[in-house]
Amino acid sequence: QVHLVESGGGLVQPGGSLRLSCAASGEMPDIYVIGWFRQAPGKEREREGVSSITSSGTINYADSVKGRFTISRDNADNTVYLEMNNLKPEDTAVYFCALTNLWGDEGLNQYEYENWGQGAQVTVSS
DSSP: OEEEEEEOOEEEOTTOOEEEEEEEEESOOSSOEEEEEEEOTTSOOOSBOSEEEETTOOEEEOTTTTTTEEEEEEGGGTEEEEEEOSOOGGGOEEEEEEEESOOOSSSOBGGGOOEEOOOEEEEEOO
16 A cells, blocks of 8 residues: 655746645555646646656646646655646646556546545645
């Protein structure tokens, strides 16, 4: 069983930046992908994730965040980061990280994931 904990959310003005962290612990598989997903207020969680990174370092981004979000990882402590720049009001959401060891092309499909964190609130507002 893998345990995921997100941190780093908060309130930021449009154009600002935030960095989210996802700390993974427990029985980590040898090969896996960690993805970031979000759920906007009053909506269901988006099927497509915003970004993913595999255990071998392959990275993917949704078109909506390319050029603004950067995913990275620290293998030493099993932590994945999501650096979010030039934030927009439409980025407001609860952000979840998730892990799976079975995934398709880009690891951005939420239905491929079985281990989820509790979420971190990101609010972009002036």
